[in-house]
Amino acid sequence: MLKAIEGFGVSKVVHSDNPNFKPGDLISGFTGWEEYSLIKKTELLRKIQQDDDIPLSYHLGLLGDRVFVSAASGAVGQLVGQLAKLHGCYVVGTAGSNQKVDLLKTKLGFDEAFNYKEELDLDAALKRYFPEGIDIYFDNVGGEILDAALLNMRIHGRIGVCGMVSQQSLSKPKGIHNLFSLISKRIKMEGFLQSDYLHLYPRFLEDVIGYYKQGKIVYVEDMNEGLDSAPAAFVGLFSGKNVGKQVIRVATE
């Protein structure tokens, strides 16, 4: 039997047995080179929220990934989230206080944010913000948040492992329970050190300084005065005392 060539497309649902999709919904994902397709692997489809200012075809290239960032208001996370937004992603961050959550949603432009300390069930929280799953998880914390993220990754999702701050002050790091998701969902999970990428630093500077000057990104610093404040500020990183990048002003110029 002849079979249509498969390709990545945008389509409108005509009929669906999957309760997540109803007639009229717009979706992107693998469809056929044909006018009507019968799609059986509906778990790979993504629902599109139509916006009259955005051409539908942009959902095939420019827009799309659903990104989750932990320790999202910190030095690293705030930049990760903003860069992901500049690349057209849907971005959700988590942080440990309502003040930080507010910062993420108002000043830093995250689509959504939640306070992980107020969630009794992190898996349920992620399902609330990512009903169709996470494409990219930028992990700054490890531990329970990583475990819950594993359960909510999409097939072929990617996890960039930047840090494990939740485990750093423990004498015995806790185990991760949901690693089977790596197999069942064919997830790529990779740790990295920024020092391996110093050759990209000039490009990073050019891009980020450009975005900053154009007002496309902002940066939040938590400035403490004097070297004496450094030990407490350092310890404070492990309980979330800092709001933004922790900096110590040792002397004024």
Ligand SMILES: NC(=O)c1ccc[n+]([C@@H]2O[C@H](COP(=O)([O-])OP(=O)(O)OC[C@H]3O[C@@H](n4cnc5c(N)ncnc54)[C@H](OP(=O)(O)O)[C@@H]3O)[C@@H](O)[C@H]2O)c1
């Ligand atoms: N791979 C690399 O090359 C590289 C380079 C730099 C940094 N890092 C790592 O990246 C991560 C973020 O660094 P950063 O400089 O941006 O730090 P940061 O976010 O400015 O400070 C650490 C934050 O981690 C959160 N945190 C502390 N304990 C936690 C826990 N048990 N569970 C969840 N969150 C917790 C706190 O925020 P909340 O209030 O939100 O809990 C705290 O403010 C760290 O793990 C760091 O080691 C890696």
